Every structure is written in structure tokens, then in C-alpha cells.
Amino acid sequence: MAEVANAPSAPTPTATPAATESAMQMASLYVGDLHPDISEAQLFEKFSRIGPVLSIRICRDAVTRRSLGYAYVNFQQSSDAQKAIDALNFEVINTRPIRIMWSQRDPSVRRSGLGNVFVKNLDKRIDIKALYDTFSLFGPILSCKIAVSEDGRSRGFAFIHFATEEAANTAIERVNGMLLDGKKVYVGKFQPRVAREKELGTTVRHFTNCFVKNFGDELDDEKLRDLFKKFGEITSVIVMKDIDGKSKGFGFVAFSTPEAAEAAVENMNNYEIPNSQCRLTVCRAQKKNERQTELKRHFEAQKAERLQHYQGVNLYIKNLDESVTDEDLRKHFGKFGNITSAKVMQDDEGRSKGFGFVCFEKPDDATKAIIEMSNRMIGTKPLYVTLAQRKEDRKAQLATQYMQRLASMRMQNNTTNVPGTMYGPTQNGFFVAAGMTPQRPFMQNNSVRSAATPRWTGVPGASYYNMPGGYVLQGGQYGRPRPVRRPPFDQDMHQPMPMPTQRSIVRPQV
Incomplete structure (x- = not known):
């Protein structure tokens, strides 16, 4: 028993910084789609009802301090964070439904695209709550977002991020091609912009479908086939027509090989139809998004050239x-x-x-x-x-000038020892003022510095040693200083008021 009593006790486990950071991440939430006018106080009022909140930070522009539309909320307990997701996700605040998900600090995980699904051709009446309820049947959802216009209307497509790749694949298999509110939706894996542009470049080099226009009503399906059959095997030909059956003046020719399609474009572009004034335009057939991307790239190139000029x-x-x-x-x-x-x-x-x-x-x-x-x-x-x-250049220049002025003011504040605190843009959600030194209600002479240590010691009988106006008592001890008559002080004018005129009375000597 003595050995047990004298045995060294096991060290008490303490929380390491890594464990604390991990726990913080488990209780940290990302809140998106915020209205620009939402404040930290409004979010605190909402989330503090769920459980104790450690901090709330709305991310803002470093210069203008305008909200960027998202915030981070940190709870003390991860269970409270989960309750907040269940209770407040998609709740409307300031006319906008907020979107809550677990905060992911690792950017590589956010950008990997694993478990991310793209949904398009959505009915405009489907809201984010209905979409979430529909796809949550296939697995846990980390994020669900419907793209909206500036006035808050749905643009007909959405992004859903599942917790696992298996759940995303199941959703694609089960929902792709189904009818949601009467419209057939497309569900597929999300592709980052770099991958889409790379795929577009591959499509440009390897295509089999040709777009033909500017032939008026001179050609039908058979005549169009006869013009292009010399370049290779044709899988389909169609001339587009209106509701009355008249040709719209354009159509499509699909070949079995990319080489045949490239040869047709190279030889038939600007081809003049015999016995006709029509000159054909032949190029690679493009999807709508491809045309928009190419037009945007062309527009940006022209804009850059014009600015350079x-x-x-x-x-x-x-x-x-x-x-x-x-x-x-x-x-x-x-x-x-x-x-x-x-x-x-x-x-x-x-x-x-x-x-x-x-x-x-x-x-x-x-x-x-x-x-x-x-x-x-x-x-x-x-x-x-x-x-x-x-x-854009003016905004950048103004921002630079603002930051330079701010830095100059801070330098002046530090070098001149001006009382007070200079506040700049902060990463925190709230501005907390520093404690102010109590001051007397009237002006003081700041040039007089108080002594770092008292001029007297704690020896009994020497409490008022060397104090001005002191007087000596019997026995050589110093008494308390004589009171000094001071002129009255006018706090409004900060000037001594004149003493009233007094007359001297001469007493007769006895």
C-alpha cells in the first residue's frame, strides 16, 4: 500500500495546440449567401440560441469594409454546431436564405472536386431547401447552392457537394434524366474551369460535327449530303426548318471521323454554290456554352487590344x-x-x-x-x-493611397506618442476599444511628469518628508503640509478667475 501511495502519479493529460485547433475546426461553421447588410450582432442573436458561441466574423473587403457575403461562426461544442446546421440552414435573414456548412480550412480539399455534382435545367420554382431535401436521400451533403441572379432569381443550375464520392455517384445514376417539377434535369460530375477549358481545346482539335450556313433555300438534306459526301462517311445530315417547313438557311453535317470533318471545313468554307449567289460558311459545330466561352474569350482579347492601343x-x-x-x-x-x-x-x-x-x-x-x-x-x-x-486601375490606385495614408498616420501616432489608439482594418468581427486612462475633467499640464517612485519612504514619522509646505513639529518630526490657497478655476474658460478686491484693515497698536 505504501508503494502504491508513494508511486508517481500519472501526468494529467492536457490539450495540445494541435488538439485544440482540431476541436476548433470541428465546431467551426461557414455561413454563406449573406445579405450585404447583415451584421455580426444579427448572426450572434441567431446562433447564440443554439449554444455558446466563441466568435463570429463576417469577412469584409480590406479597403471598403463591405461584406463579402460569408462569415465564420465558432461554437464551443461541435454538437452545438451540428444543431445549428440542422436548425438554421436555409433560414431566411434579410430576405435571403443563408447556407451553412462545416468550415474546411484545407483549400486542396475544397478544390479537389471529389463528391461535387453539377445540376442544370432546374425549374426556376425549385428553391434550395427542396433541392437539398431531394439529394440528401443519397448521402450527407456538405454544401448545396443554387446559382441566382442579382435580384435573387434562380438561374436554373446548382452545385451539390457530397461528403463521399460514392454518394455523388449514386445521385448521378439515380437522378440524371429524371423529371423534377416537370423538367428533365441533367446531373453530372462537376468539372473545374481548367478541366473544362482543356476539354474544350481537345474538342476543337477532334470534332466530327460541322455547322453549315448561308445557303438560303437552295439546299435540302439530300443536296447538302451530295456536297459533303466526297470528304468521308457521313453519319447524319439535317437542314433546319421553321414551323412552316421552310429552310432556315443553315444545317449540320456529321462525319464518322475527325479527319473527314476537318477536310470539309478546310475545303468548303467560303464555297460558292453553283448557279447561285450563296457562299457557304462551314465551321465546327459548337454547343451553346462553347460558343459563349469562345465569344467571351474573343471579347476579352479585343478589349485588351483596345486598351493597349x-x-x-x-x-x-x-x-x-x-x-x-x-x-x-x-x-x-x-x-x-x-x-x-x-x-x-x-x-x-x-x-x-x-x-x-x-x-x-x-x-x-x-x-x-x-x-x-x-x-x-x-x-x-x-x-x-x-x-x-x-x-479597376482607379480603384487600385485609391486603395493604395488609402493604405499609404493609414500607414503614415500610424507612424505619426507611434513617433509622437499621441494619447489614444489608432484602429485599422482588423480580421476580427468586432472592434474592441482599449481601456482609457481616467482623466480629470479639466485641462492638465501634460509637461509635468509624475515621479516613478515616491520621494519619501515608509519610515514612520517621515511620511511628509520634503513635501512642499511641510512644517516641523516638536521633536523634529515633520507634520502634514500647510494647505496652499489656490485661485478658483473656471472649467469652461480654462483660466484662473481673478480674486475679488480686498481692502486691508490696519489694526491700531495697543
Whole structure:
């Protein structure tokens, strides 16, 4: 028994940082699809009813502090977090249903695409709750989201993230091609954008279906087949027709091999039909999403080329007099070089907005115009002339200037020892003010510093040693200091008030 009593006790297990972080992740929730006006206080009011909440943070833009539409809620217990998912998921807050899922800190897991399903051709009346209930039959769902427009209407497609790949495959097998509210839906594996673009590039190189247009009513199915059969085996031919049976002037020709389709495009594009004014356009047949992607890529390329062309030659002029017109801009700026365009911006009623643009052919001419025309009087106002910037560049420049000013203010605050605290953008959900030092209700002389240690010691009889106004008692001890008469103090004016006039009374000597 003595040995047992004297045996060293086993160390008490303590929570390691890794275990604490793991527990925090198990009780951390991601809350998405938030209304921009939702505050941390509103979320706290909702989630604190479920259980004790450690923290709530709405993610915001670092510069504008506007909500990014999602937040993180940390509970003390993972069981409370699960209750919050069951009770509050898809609840409407500020006219929008919120979306709750477990927070996943590892970005590789979020981007892997495992268990992620894409659903399209949804009826616009199907809401997120109905979609969740439909697909939750096949396994646990981590996230369910219907794409919506700016006004909150469904765009007809959704994304569902299952906890396991098996549940996702089961949902694809069981639901793909089924009718949901009268519409046949498509359910398939979600593909990231990089994979879709790679697949699109492969489709461009290996295609078998050709699109043919601009033949009017000259061709039918048989004549179209006769034109293209020399390039290889044709699997199908169709000329598209309207409800009256008339040709729409375009159709499709499908070959059995990609080589035959490529040969048809190469030889038949711009082919002129004999005894006709029609010249064919032949290209690879594209799906709607492929056409939209290609048009978007073409538009972005043109936009980049146009911006590159106007770089350094397009001027922004503001503070224009209301009487200034396009011709006036050409007249005043034309002496610096050839102008490609000059425009004064106007509102819907045709009134000048007070600014405009002048575009030169050469950057050197634009530079001369900036130097010569800045602060030049046209009408009754001095001009402000500078190079035109894109909206994105202006936002980035303003953000940089704001951060520089903020850093400068912080540096000044640290170097000058100004009392108070400078608050900048924070990652926390709430701003917590630092404790303030109590101050007297009137102005004090900040130049007087208090001593770090008292000028007297704790020796009995020496409590008031060297204090101003002290006096000596019998026995050599110091007594308390004599009270010093001070003038009255006016707290409003911060100035000593004058003492009332007193008359001296001369006492006769006895």
C-alpha cells in the first residue's frame, strides 16, 4: 500500500495546440449567401440560441469594409454546431436564405472536386431547401447552392457537394434524366474551369460535327449530303426548318471521323454554290456554352487590344464649362496633334456632365496637351487634364493611397506618442476599444511628469518628508503640509478667475 501511495502519479493529460485547433475546426461553421447588410450582432442573436458561441466574423473587403457575403461562426461544442446546421440552414435573414456548412480550412480539399455534382435545367420554382431535401436521400451533403441572379432569381443550375464520392455517384445514376417539377434535369460530375477549358481545346482539335450556313433555300438534306459526301462517311445530315417547313438557311453535317470533318471545313468554307449567289460558311459545330466561352474569350482579347492601343493617348478632362462642346475640345486640343476622338459626356437630357475625353494618335501629343492645357481657362473654369484610367486601375490606385495614408498616420501616432489608439482594418468581427486612462475633467499640464517612485519612504514619522509646505513639529518630526490657497478655476474658460478686491484693515497698536 505504501508503494502504491508513494508511486508517481500519472501526468494529467492536457490539450495540445494541435488538439485544440482540431476541436476548433470541428465546431467551426461557414455561413454563406449573406445579405450585404447583415451584421455580426444579427448572426450572434441567431446562433447564440443554439449554444455558446466563441466568435463570429463576417469577412469584409480590406479597403471598403463591405461584406463579402460569408462569415465564420465558432461554437464551443461541435454538437452545438451540428444543431445549428440542422436548425438554421436555409433560414431566411434579410430576405435571403443563408447556407451553412462545416468550415474546411484545407483549400486542396475544397478544390479537389471529389463528391461535387453539377445540376442544370432546374425549374426556376425549385428553391434550395427542396433541392437539398431531394439529394440528401443519397448521402450527407456538405454544401448545396443554387446559382441566382442579382435580384435573387434562380438561374436554373446548382452545385451539390457530397461528403463521399460514392454518394455523388449514386445521385448521378439515380437522378440524371429524371423529371423534377416537370423538367428533365441533367446531373453530372462537376468539372473545374481548367478541366473544362482543356476539354474544350481537345474538342476543337477532334470534332466530327460541322455547322453549315448561308445557303438560303437552295439546299435540302439530300443536296447538302451530295456536297459533303466526297470528304468521308457521313453519319447524319439535317437542314433546319421553321414551323412552316421552310429552310432556315443553315444545317449540320456529321462525319464518322475527325479527319473527314476537318477536310470539309478546310475545303468548303467560303464555297460558292453553283448557279447561285450563296457562299457557304462551314465551321465546327459548337454547343451553346462553347460558343459563349469562345465569344467571351474573343471579347476579352479585343478589349485588351483596345486598351493597349489607347494606353497613354487618351486624356480625361474635367471641370468643363457647361457651354463646352465636342468641337470646342477639338479646337483647343487639336493644335497639339492629330485627334482620333473628342467627346463631352452628357446626361439623359443632353446636358454636359462637366467632363470629357480627348484621344490622340501619339502618346507624345497627349503629353504635350497635359502640360499645356492643365489649369487653362476655357470659358469660366480652369481645366483639369490627366491620362484616362480604367475603373479597376482607379480603384487600385485609391486603395493604395488609402493604405499609404493609414500607414503614415500610424507612424505619426507611434513617433509622437499621441494619447489614444489608432484602429485599422482588423480580421476580427468586432472592434474592441482599449481601456482609457481616467482623466480629470479639466485641462492638465501634460509637461509635468509624475515621479516613478515616491520621494519619501515608509519610515514612520517621515511620511511628509520634503513635501512642499511641510512644517516641523516638536521633536523634529515633520507634520502634514500647510494647505496652499489656490485661485478658483473656471472649467469652461480654462483660466484662473481673478480674486475679488480686498481692502486691508490696519489694526491700531495697543
